[in-house]
Amino acid sequence: MKWLRRLTRRHPVGLSTRLLGLTLVFVMVSEVLIYVPSIASFQQSSLAERLHTAGVAAMALVMTDEAGVPDALKPALLAELDAFALAVKQEEMRRLLAMVEMPTPVARDLDLDMMTPMVAIREAFDTLLFGGERTIRLTGPFSEGGGGRLELVFSEAGLRGELLVYSRNILILSLAISAFTALLVYYSLRRMFVRPMQRIGQALERFSEAPEDPARIIQPSGGAGEIAETEERILAMQRQLQDTLKQQRRLADLGLAVAKINHDLRNLLASAQLVSDRLTHIADPTVQRFAPKLIAALDRAIGYCQSVLAYGKAQEPAPQRRLVALRRLVEEVAAVAGVEGRPEIEWVCDVPEGLEADADPDQLFRALVNLVRNAVEALEGSDGRVLVRRLTLSARRSGAVIAMRIADTGPGLPPLARENLFRPFQGAAKRGGTGLGLAIAAEIVRAHGGSLTLVDDGPGTTFDIELPDRPIPIGGHPPHRHREAG
Ligand SMILES: Nc1ncnc2c1ncn2[C@@H]1O[C@H](COP(=O)(O)OP(=O)(O)OP(=O)(O)O)[C@@H](O)[C@H]1O
Numbered sequence: 044m045k046w047l048r049r050l051t052r053r054h055p056v057g058l059s060t061r062l063l064g065l066t067l068v069f070v071m072v073s074e075v076l077i078y079v080p081s082i083a084s085f086q087q088s089s090l091a092e093r094l095h096t097a098g099v100a101a102m103a104l105v106m107t108d109e110a111g112v113p114d115a116l117k118p119a120l121l122a123e124l125d126a127f128a129l130a131v132k133q134e135e136m137r138r139l140l141a142m143v144e145m146p147t148p149v150a151r152d153l154d155l156d157m158m159t160p161m162v163a164i165r166e167a168f169d170t171l172l173f174g175g176e177r178t179i180r181l182t183g184p185f186s187e188g189g190g191g192r193l194e195l196v197f198s199e200a201g202l203r204g205e206l207l208v209y210s211r212n213i214l215i216l217s218l219a220i221s222a223f224t225a226l227l228v229y230y231s232l233r234r235m236f237v238r239p240m241q242r243i244g245q246a247l248e249r250f251s252e253a254p255e256d257p258a259r260i261i262q263p264s265g266g267a268g269e270i271a272e273t274e275e276r277i278l279a280m281q282r283q284l285q286d287t288l289k290q291q292r293r294l295a296d297l298g299l300a301v302a303k304i305n306h307d308l309r310n311l312l313a314s315a316q317l318v319s320d321r322l323t324h325i326a327d328p329t330v331q332r333f334a335p336k337l338i339a340a341l342d343r344a345i346g347y348c349q350s351v352l353a354y355g356k357a358q359e360p361a362p363q364r365r366l367v368a369l370r371r372l373v374e375e376v377a378a379v380a381g382v383e384g385r386p387e388i389e390w391v392c393d394v395p396e397g398l399e400a401d402a403d404p405d406q407l408f409r410a411l412v413n414l415v416r417n418a419v420e421a422l423e424g425s426d427g428r429v430l431v432r433r434l435t436l437s438a439r440r441s442g443a444v445i446a447m448r449i450a451d452t453g454p455g456l457p458p459l460a461r462e463n464l465f466r467p468f469q470g471a472a473k474r475g476g477t478g479l480g481l482a483i484a485a486e487i488v489r490a491h492g493g494s495l496t497l498v499d500d501g502p503g504t505t506f507d508i509e510l511p512d513r514p515i516p517i518g519g520h521p522p523h524r525h526r527e528a529g
């Protein structure tokens with residue numbers, strides 16, 4: 044059997060070949076089920092025919108016996124019947140009509156009137172399997188003689204021969220039928236099932252060799268049914284995959300571009316920083332007021348470029364959490380996001396003096412700048428002199444969580460931005476927008492273990508930030524003890 048396993052491993056048996064084999068076996072099994080009752084009925088009718096012929100002969104003997112039958116005739120008659128003895132039983136009288144010497148005594152008794160289907164099956168297999176030179180006594184009605192019973196004694200050999208010929212014919216016929224059926228099943232399954240499966244397999248292989256090539260997308264064969272449905276599903280999946288691949292490629296290109304820009308921008312910022320350092324030496328009070336802010340902004344920009352380059356991708360590094368004076372941070376945010384110097388926008392900074400957050404100051408700063416800048420852009424975009432343009436940033440502490448809210452009275456989030464909320468590059472619904480701001484803000488807040496959510500209580504747009512403190516290690520000291528009621 045080892046060689047068979049090795050062979051099938053090297054040449055896996057195809058689906059169609061296995062189906063061919065299975066069909067052959069199934070048809071043979073059903074043929075056997077048909078064969079069992081049919082061989083029984085064949086034996087029964089053969090016995091009935093023997094008895095009928097014997098009945099005609101017995102009739103002749105009974106009639107002529109009365110006139111005196113020449114004894115020489117009887118053995119010839121029995122030879123014609125292929126029997127050893129013939130007797131009738133009428134009105135409790137048994138008459139032996141003819142008899143020759145038997146080679147063996149009677150070994151089996153068969154009664155045609157007792158042949159229920161089960162008995163017939165058993166007797167047929169008895170003849171077939173154990174039959175040979177036994178002698179049978181067959182009893183049945185003597186209808187030709189107008190009533191009574193007829194007995195015929197004969198050798199089993201002839202009957203068994205008939206059954207064997209019948210069985211051989213049935214076997215040949217079943218083989219022919221099962222081969223024919225199996226071929227039909229094989230070809231129809233091949234056409235309906237195996238070929239389409241092979242076609243799908245080839246199409247998938249072709250596609251996987253070059254998934255970007257639109258010419259390699261599967262061509263559905265049309266029609267109805269499971270195969271056609273599968274093809275349609277594969278088609279949809281391949282299209283989606285190609286879209287995703289295209290998008291990924293664009294993102295990869297963009298990533299490279301960002302890395303290059305970032306790299307050179309850092310160098311430019313560094314030289315700007317050198318120049319602004321020298322500004323601090325100028326005694327002019329205006330310069331003295333703005334120079335530190337300029338230097339701080341440049342520092343922050345360089346730090347960010349540096350961290351992106353160091354990380355090698357546009358993913359945020361883990362936050363470096365410290366205690367942050369939230370009010371001062373928010374004021375800086377307002378300055379950088381362009382709220383200051385815009386009299387048309389009413390800026391409400393509702394952050395208590397002394398409120399402290401446990402966060403990475405640069406990251407939190409960037410998250411807030413993105414949210415506040417979006418609000419400013421939305422407020423600027425809404426025209427009309429009588430409009431209220433208010434931007435409120437409030438913050439409170441409740442327990443170990445800082446809750447912040449950035450609310451504006453602008454036109455509200457457009458549907459595109461709403462559907463693609465926090466998804467990079469997808470939610471930009473205004474000209475010049477890249478659709479990164481909200482995604483960056485959400486990522487930063489999440490990295491702090493907090494959440495950024497859109498509050499649907501229009502008009503305008505409201506975002507809520509929840510920023511939990513670092514978890515306190517059990518038995519350790521809390522990061523800070525300053526707590527304010529929320
Ligand atoms: N406060 C807001 N009011 C109205 N629309 C807003 C507001 N905030 C965001 N949006 C909408 O959501 C979109 C996505 O904002 P997001 O900050 O992610 O990207 P962007 O502002 O378009 O580009 P950038 O990456 O430069 O920030 C914006 O294009 C804008 O249409």
Ligand SMILES: [Mg+2]
Nearest residue numbers: 413417480481
């Ligand atoms: Mg934005």
